[in-house]
Structures are given as structure tokens and as C-alpha cells.
Amino acid sequence: xxxxxxxxxxLFALTxxxxxxxxxEPGQNGFSMGVVLGDPTGFTLRKGLGEHNAIQxxxxxxxxxxxxxxAMVDWTHDAWDFLRGNPNLSLLLFFGLGGKAEWFTGRxxxxxxxxxxxxxxxxxxxxxARGLVGVRASFLRxxxxxxFELAPIGIIFVVPDPGVxxxxxxxxxxxxxx
Numbered sequence: 001x002x003x004x005x006x007x008x009x010x011l012f013a014l015t016x017x018x019x020x021x022x023x024x025e026p027g028q029n030g031f032s033m034g035v036v037l038g039d040p041t042g043f044t045l046r047k048g049l050g051e052h053n054a055i056q057x058x059x060x061x062x063x064x065x066x067x068x069x070x071a072m073v074d075w076t077h078d079a080w081d082f083l084r085g086n087p088n089l090s091l092l093l094f095f096g097l098g099g100k101a102e103w104f105t106g107r108x109x110x111x112x113x114x115x116x117x118x119x120x121x122x123x124x125x126x127x128x129a130r131g132l133v134g135v136r137a138s139f140l141r142x143x144x145x146x147x148f149e150l151a152p153i154g155i156i157f158v159v160p161d162p163g164v165x166x167x168x169x170x171x172x173x174x175x176x177x178x
Contacts, residue, residue, distance in 0.1 A: 032145060034175030036060065040070040044173050046145075052078045056096075058171065067105055072169070074098030074132060090138040095131070100154065100169075102126045128156035130169065143177040 029048040036044040042060015049055060054076050062068035076096035083091045105123050134149030154167035 030177050032175035032177040034144075034173055036171050036173035038171035038173075039063065039169040040068075040072070040171070044175060046175055054078075062102060062104070068102045069104070070100065070102045072098060072100045072130070074130070076132075076134075078136075086140075088140055090136075090140065092136045092138060093133075094136055094149075095133045097131055098129070100126075100128045100130050100156065100167075102128075102156065124158055124160065126156040126158045126165075128154055128167065130154045130167075132169070144174060145177065146172075146174045148172045 029050065031048075032046045034044050036042060036058050040058050040060035040062040042058065044056065044058045046054050046056040056074050056076055058070070058072045060070065062070035074096040075098060076094045078092045078094045080093040081090050082093065083089055103123070103125055130151045131153035132149050132151040134147055136145055136147040138145045149169075149171050151169035154169060156165045156167050157163075158165060
């Protein structure tokens with residue numbers, strides 16, 4: 001088992017080596033893929049749409065607020081570069097708007113203004129909108145980015161127990177630029 005994992009890791013690295021040679025600069029229209037931890041924990045994709053805009057997506061398990069599978073798609077805008085002119089690193093403040101879908105079972109705790117509600121143990125589906133703000137460190141001499149984002153505005157419409165609930169997403173992750 002250990003040898004299969006090591007061989008898979010080497011094969012994956014050899015597959016990415018040619019892509020690293022042609023990696024995109026952070027401000028270009030490139031594609032990036034990586035891992036996100038938090039809400040959700042899973043895979044993340046990003047596609048640049050010009051110098052300051054991008055579409056990003058996160059797919060994975062959402063540990064908060066319950067046992068959930070989540071998909072989020074956001075439009076983001078790079079608003080400010082804190083290290084403008086630095087030859088090695090860009091530290092970008094970004095904000096965005098997007099949507100969220102969650103499928104969850106088990107105990108789900110949703111917070112409303114001055115109220116806490118707990119759904120019964122059954123399957124639910126939620127659709128919602130979210131606003132986010134974050135910081136992305138783009139390494140100029142290496143083909144990867146690190147990011148931290150907070151989505152303090154989250155509204156989820158839940159089925160079959162109809163209602164509007166608020167949710168907060170927090171994530172940290174890294175992406176490899178192709």
C-alpha cells in the first residue's frame with residue numbers, strides 16, 4: 001500500500017512538472033486548482049477573467065454546521081495589492097459574491113436572529129447566496145497561491161423544512177496555477 005501511494009505521488013508530480021514550466025502569472029486568465037480547508041473542506045478551482053476578476057468554486061464536505069456536502073461558486077474581484085511592486089509576492093485583498101448549495105443529513109444547527117434552530121435527523125437541501133472577503137498570497141516566482149476567506153453573509157433557503165437561515169463560511173487553502 002505504501003509503495004502504491006509513493007508511486008502515485010511520483011506520477012502526479014511528473015504530470016504537473018510540464019504544467020509548472022508554463023504556469024500562469026497571478027493576474028492572467030489562467031486556471032488554478034487546489035485544496036481548501038474549513039467550510040467546505042475539499043477541492044477548489046479558480047479561473048481568471050482578466051487582470052482583477054475571477055470565478056472560483058469550492059466542492060467538498062462542510063463540517064459546519066453539520067454533516068453536509070457543499071458546492072460554492074463565486075465571482076471575485078482583486079481590490080487591493082498590499083505589496084504592490086514586490087518582485088516575489090502579491091498580497092491581494094479580494095471580495096466577491098456567489099451562490100451555495102448544501103445537501104446535509106443529521107443534526108444541523110442554523111442560527112437566526114435571537115434564535116437557534118435544530119433540524120431533525122433527516123435529509124435536507126439548501127440553496128443560498130453569500131458575500132465574501134479574503135486575502136490571497138500569489139507567489140510570482142512559483143506557480144501557487146495561498147488564500148484565506150471569510151463569507152460573513154450567507155443566506156440559505158432550506159427544503160423540506162422551509163425557512164431562511166444565516167450561515168458563516170471560513171476557509172483557508174492553496175491552489176496550483178496551470
